[in-house]
Amino acid sequence: MTGAAVQISHLSKRYSDFVAVDDVSLDVAPGEFVTLLGLSGSGKTTTLMAVAGFVELDAGRIAIDGRDIANLPPEKRDLGVVFQNYALFPHLNVFENVAFPLRMRKWARPAIAKAIGRVLEIVSLGHLATRRIAELSGGQQQRVALARALVFEPPVLLMDEPLGALDRSLRDQLQTEIKRIQRDLGVTVLYVTHDQEEALALSDRIAVMAEGKICQLATPDEIYENPASAFVAGFVGESNFIDVTMQGQNGPLATVAPAGIPGALFTATPSPAAQPAQAQAVMAIRPEALRLAALQDTPPCNAIPGRVALREFMGATVRLTIDTELGPMIVRDGRVSEAARFKAGDTVRLSWNERDALLFPPR
Ligand SMILES: Nc1ncnc2c1ncn2[C@@H]1O[C@H](COP(=O)(O)OP(=O)(O)OP(=O)(O)O)[C@@H](O)[C@H]1O
Ligand SMILES: [Mg+2]
Structure with missing residues (x-):
């Protein structure tokens, strides 16, 4: 698997007369980890969901490796997506949850078994393949969601507050794991959080968002040491x-x-x-x-x-x-x-x- 480039150009989205995303442009390099960081309501989820195809654009262009995807439905975009609430099937077991995107893509049974065996090892869940979701801890459910997003080897992974429901020590542990998996697989990650420590720890670059706009885009060190405004100086650290x-x-x-x-x-x-x-x-x-x-x-x-x-x-x-x-x-x-x-x-x-x-x- 290799990561793809994500290009967001002049993206805007309004809800009636309210501008949720205001002329956002962002280039993510192949294999890069970029985080959208901002207060509640700053337009992070709307931006991510526009890339995923769940939000229709009012203006702008989104391209993956140079190919415009604006007119493709979500399932044709081939992006791995992890939502905050995981959206797993509680009555199915781990294997069946992770198999879902592969069955949608009509993969053959032996290929499904092989891909799931591999991805469950990556997220350290190999021993729980037959366990039902309802019988897993929060951290284990989060890993299932990650496995399901990664199993078809997407070139881009979109994650919206994937650790939001977990306690601090589990968050720290899974942060390290997400970073390791991203490096090992070379997948491009566009990540959303309002937790600045998480953004600083995980990201190659951070896009600080406020009121639908990106107010600074830079490496974590640069944002911390040379914030572009008093707002960023107070919000990051x-x-x-x-x-x-x-x-x-x-x-x-x-x-x-x-x-x-x-x-x-x-x-x-x-x-x-x-x-x-x-x-x-x-x-x-x-x-x-x-x-x-x-x-x-x-x-x-x-x-x-x-x-x-x-x-x-x-x-x-x-x-x-x-x-x-x-x-x-x-x-x-x-x-x-x-x-x-x-x-x-x-x-x-x-x-x-x-x-x-x-x-x-x-x-
Ligand atoms: N379907 C919708 N209809 C109307 N307004 C919406 C809709 N979805 C989002 N908004 C508004 O757009 C703004 C941006 O929302 P968005 O979900 O992108 O914020 P966010 O940065 O992800 O915030 P949070 O950290 O709380 O998840 C908010 O003010 C929100 O109320
Ligand atoms: Mg959100």
């Missing part, structure tokens, strides 16, 4: 936001005045949507980019005093909420870091590097 006024720009850095502290100035890094002087902007800093020290240390620039309001132990990391003149700020650091030693009530100094303070147009 956590960010502290500070309202500022631009004062001036000096090479790659800008001087800004925070709204909350009269007379104070910080330096920060403007995003490509650079702001003119005197414009309002928002400064975003990741919780792990903030450093904590005892208040009496010599203050560097880009620092403010604060008091620890809350200390939450998260396991590998510690998350502290610091009350400051700029409002509450979140700090995250390792369990054995200097920051982790502070307790609720301690007075502290918060500081950051200008390269970690990104400036965006206001939200």
Whole structure:
């Protein structure tokens, strides 16, 4: 099996006067794993279902390996599809569920047995072929749905929140498995989730969606380190936001005045949507980019005093909420870091590097 290229160009879909998908274009390379990530209602499912053939387009073109599929019914598109609710036949056993797409395609009985034997090994269900769906755990049912989508060796796999119904540890385990299967088989995956950790862990590239549009398309690292807007900085990972006024720009850095502290100035890094002087902007800093020290240390620039309001132990990391003149700020650091030693009530100094303070147009 080899993956196919998926080309979505200028896709739009309205429901009466509501625009659910607004001029979305997305090229997925053969064998690539691309995730649509966005809030509820942002148009992820509508986009995926348009590719699958369950939603009719108002405008745009969808092509698989260069071939326009807009006029083909779903079953002729040859795409593997995994829905959130799995849509399995509960009264049939695992073998019969996985056999369904092959019988639809009129495969011969020996070929069906061989393909199912192989795919059940891939999803680690070989020992449960004769078990009824109703007698399987949620994670096992999810694997059956995956096996059924993969069994006819489709060049493209579409998955809509396939792990949504599962608990965290099972999700983590199946995420690793989905990634391994995708790599081993070379299948192209278009994946939908509203879980940003899942998107970061699985994807070669992420398309962040809001209000029917793609607002950033990039690798997980790029999206996390260089978000295109304040919205993306807040939606993918956590960010502290500070309202500022631009004062001036000096090479790659800008001087800004925070709204909350009269007379104070910080330096920060403007995003490509650079702001003119005197414009309002928002400064975003990741919780792990903030450093904590005892208040009496010599203050560097880009620092403010604060008091620890809350200390939450998260396991590998510690998350502290610091009350400051700029409002509450979140700090995250390792369990054995200097920051982790502070307790609720301690007075502290918060500081950051200008390269970690990104400036965006206001939200
Ligand atoms: N059949 C329909 N009729 C009318 N409006 C619809 C229909 N299907 C979807 N919508 C609307 O289109 C918008 C996008 O829906 P879509 O299902 O694509 O969102 P989503 O990003 O998948 O959200 P979620 O994360 O909640 O699944 C929503 O506002 C939804 O209410
Ligand atoms: Mg959806």
